[in-house]
Amino acid sequence: MTNHCPIILSDDHVARVTSATGPLHDPRWRMLEDADLDLLAARLTQDRPRPIPVFAYGSLIWNPGFDVQSRRRATAIGWHRSFSISLDHFRGSPERPGLMLALASGGSCEGLLVEIAEGTETQSLRAILRRELVAHELAANARWIEVETERGREQALTFYADPVDVQIAELTVREQAHRLARAAGAAGSGAEYLLRTVLGLAELGIHDEYIWTLQQLVAEEIEAGNS
Numbered sequence: 001m002t003n004h005c006p007i008i009l010s011d012d013h014v015a016r017v018t019s020a021t022g023p024l025h026d027p028r029w030r031m032l033e034d035a036d037l038d039l040l041a042a043r044l045t046q047d048r049p050r051p052i053p054v055f056a057y058g059s060l061i062w063n064p065g066f067d068v069q070s071r072r073r074a075t076a077i078g079w080h081r082s083f084s085i086s087l088d089h090f091r092g093s094p095e096r097p098g099l100m101l102a103l104a105s106g107g108s109c110e111g112l113l114v115e116i117a118e119g120t121e122t123q124s125l126r127a128i129l130r131r132e133l134v135a136h137e138l139a140a141n142a143r144w145i146e147v148e149t150e151r152g153r154e155q156a157l158t159f160y161a162d163p164v165d166v167q168i169a170e171l172t173v174r175e176q177a178h179r180l181a182r183a184a185g186a187a188g189s190g191a192e193y194l195l196r197t198v199l200g201l202a203e204l205g206i207h208d209e210y211i212w213t214l215q216q217l218v219a220e221e222i223e224a225g226n227s
Contacts, residue, residue: 007198009215013222014192020184022093029135034126036136041125044142044157051115054128055147055156057081058101059193060114062200065131066124067117073110073204074147074154079161080107081208083176086169090187098183098190099169099176101197102160103145110206113149113156132159140164173210177217191218 025031032040045052051069054060055076085100092098103109116124133139141163147156160166171179183190198215201208 005212005216007202007212007215008219009191009195009198010219011195013219014189014195016222017181017184017189017191019189020093020096022095022185023089024186025089025134026137029137031135032130032133032139036139037126037129038122040129040133040139040142041122044144045121045125048144048157049155051118052121052125053154053156054114054116055111055145055158056114057103057109057111057158058197060128061112061204062196064114066127067120069115069117071115072113072149073206074113074149074156076103076109076111076156076158076161077146077148077153078105078107079103079109079145081109081210083180083214084168084170085160085163086167087183087185087190089185091185091190091193092183093185096182096184097179098185099171099179100160101193102163103158105162110201110208112204113147113154137165141166173214174217177214177221180214181218181221191222194218 055074082102082104083099084102084104087098087100088094133141141160143161144155145158145161147154180190180194194215198211
């Protein structure tokens, strides 16, 4: 890590972002119920490997929210991180919109292959799908991708790889930083999410130049009073 720029964004920066209220979810959505989640899980995992592998590249690294059997480093082939999904809910609001992290085509992305603990598939998949996909309108945003691990090429389930049926914000990195420095909603701020992601990656020894640049720019925006 010594060859890379330091982590500038801090808890102090996050604390300086004024909190905001707003909806947790788009009020127009039809939320997924347990039966819907189970059907979706069955479709996604039929004839797939066990334990079920999930590629984590953002919050699933630092807050998986399900029973984990094992974790190992993995690189997604042909994908890179991008704050590209516009948010007017959750970690954003209509007055202070945010951005959600996704995977975009091209390049590569280092993360974790997180295996769901065997025997917990039903409850773990419900938890993952309820959190990641939330509603019928987002249910198409799960897919299997190819990853490289110490075992070679493998398939893993991931979310929002070339997202569909969502509002995409095509912004420069500086424009992303400007929005994330201000973004806040019912679930917290964009700066907080970015910081937790940076720290989670750093703990694993993973450096993503895009994420490191973004956290520095967000810190600068907050220090300049743009939050």
